Amino acid sequence: MNEPLLRINDLRQGFGKGKKRFYAVDGVSLSVNAGEIFGLVGESGCGKTTLGRSVIGLYKPEGEIFFDGKRLTGKRDSGDIQMIFQDPTSSLDPRMTVGESVGEGLAIKKTLTKKELRKRVTEALTLVGLRPEHASRYPHEFSGGQRQRIGIARAILTSPRMIIADEPVSALDVSVQAQIVDLLDSLRQRLGLTVIFIAHDLAVVRYFCDRIAVMYRGKIVETAPSRELFALPLHPYTRALLSAVPIPDPRAERERRHFIYTPTDSEGQAKMQKISPTREVLCTDAEAKKYIKVVQNHTKTAQ
Template identity: 40%
Template sequence: MDNNDVLLKVENLCQYFKMGPTMELKAVDNVSFEVHKGEVFGLVGESGCGKTTTGRSIIKLYDITSGNVYFEGQRICAGIRSYKDAVRAAKAEYRQEAGEVKKLIKEDRKNGVTEVRAEYSERLKNAEEKLHAVMVEQTANIKSAKFDDKYCNKQYAETQMQKVRENFEPQLAALNPESAEYKELEKQFKEELRLAKKDRIMNKMQMIFQDPIASLDPRMTVRDIIAEGLIIRGVRNKKYIDEQVYKMLDLVGLVPEHANRYPHEFSGGQRQRIGIARAIILNPDLIIADEPISALDVSIQAQVINLLNDLRNSLGLTIMFIAHDLSVVKYFSDKIGVMYFGKMVELATSDELFAHPLHPYTKSLLSAIPVPDPDYEKNRKRIVYNPIAEHDYSVDKPVMRDIGNGHLIYCNEAEFERYKAEINS
């Protein structure tokens, strides 16, 4: 697929939480993936593996520790830990080299050589230059990361304003400034410019939160909940807002009469629909749906999935769908990422993952899916994943490796060879 089609790119994302003065919890550790336009990307893994944290990091609810997130090619999140680590490593290397050279000079002195040998000065000079180069490079990286992280919305608003100007200015230039037509167009131009100034790249992605009860303010009416995004965005036209709210209610299968009610008057499935309506009113490109159905009855689960699927087609949405088991994402996702304990352990297209699951954790998740066949079910064995027994990473270290067809797997060299044999057998 064309690289221009990448809507969301997550690159070496790390989100570490401080747990006391020295401890850190690596909730998300070096996770990378890409989501193409129009795709549904399923992110699965057991409770606590870092799925929600990944979603919340992408929409900037946290300052990420390290890595980058790009949306439509623009960097929206950037952590600086890796750059700081590079500086620290370079300083340590410099200290080591300088220490060794000093030792050699000292030995020379002991042996009566008072002059510092040229090769020693050369080594010191090289070490200094190397450190300096790293410092310059990483300082620039840190500066640009901080800038992009902080001003991504502002940069986006500026490009949007520029687009509005480019659209209106030539049209205005062709008209007589005294004409009514000019005045009307100018009014429209000013209004669009005002809205573009408030446009936020972060509005292009919306999250549907895991808990439909906690994520809706009980004191707000459904209308106010759904309209909130528009109002924050600076829309003032009440009639337009009402129209949009009704349109969203209709899209998610609710009726206008629901607008004046409060969240507690709705069932779980309906609340999730309200959450979806709130998410789509700003016309986002990406929806991050965080286990939108796990709190619902099975029959309602299918309805919400169908709704998301319909919206994906009618609104051209790209969806990142978080779930804790594979059965839910199987038919709905184009691509699936499996997370375990903060790490992405396997990443492949949905078809590929189900045809050739390789990582033992993926296999264990698959073995948990019930099959509508009583004979098979009787004998179905759940595979339990035990990482300590499964992997020996003491010497041969694991990284993400591509086994072909964009099928990525977190493994060491020895496992990689084994998986390759397995996939070809």
């Protein structure tokens, strides 16, 4: 079997000192295959952003991160992994032109001539659906959706192999959200990108991602292919989270029941267990047996 593009092994990232130290990411292992769109979902404070930032090298976490078979340590200067941030307004310097912001990643390396750099910036802007002349304008002249396109152009400039998109659409209007998701998808296909899509909005994740990991309190509680996760959520937290997503349908909303997740005492003994070839759940041995049965029954009835 092929080595996954990104493999994370027992990653821990703590904040604070002494007794107050707590782990925002608390023993996360996962792998992301090349060309995949991998969704990382969970509520605020679950550690999804910290995990993304650890991969990009903004923190010095405990544990191992392998990218393309090589262990990542210290600074990431190859530009192989890039990040797109949530708020396109605060992630762009208001006093830099769009061209300067987009080109910065390559300009600091001083390997390209000005002309070559300009060509790369133009290419990147065109790829994200902006026009070359936009390079000389300033961020405030653009709408939220366009600013996010600028952020994406900046991320793809270094020809990365992986993009970590941290809530890239949650600050945007719904009609524009779909535009940006469509753009990320077309870039993935054209440039052969692998995408880690961090989001709290499960509806977006559902149709966009191939595989999803659900995070809760610094741990991944369940990973599964997108379809399987929504068809049959196993971990009680996943079930609670799915039941809380509002559906744009008044009749369905009226009939709906919301589950509330309360952590159980057995949480301490839980470990990541394989339930099917494609699914893993954080659970005890007894629970794993139960889940395996549930999945088998479900596949039988589905056939």
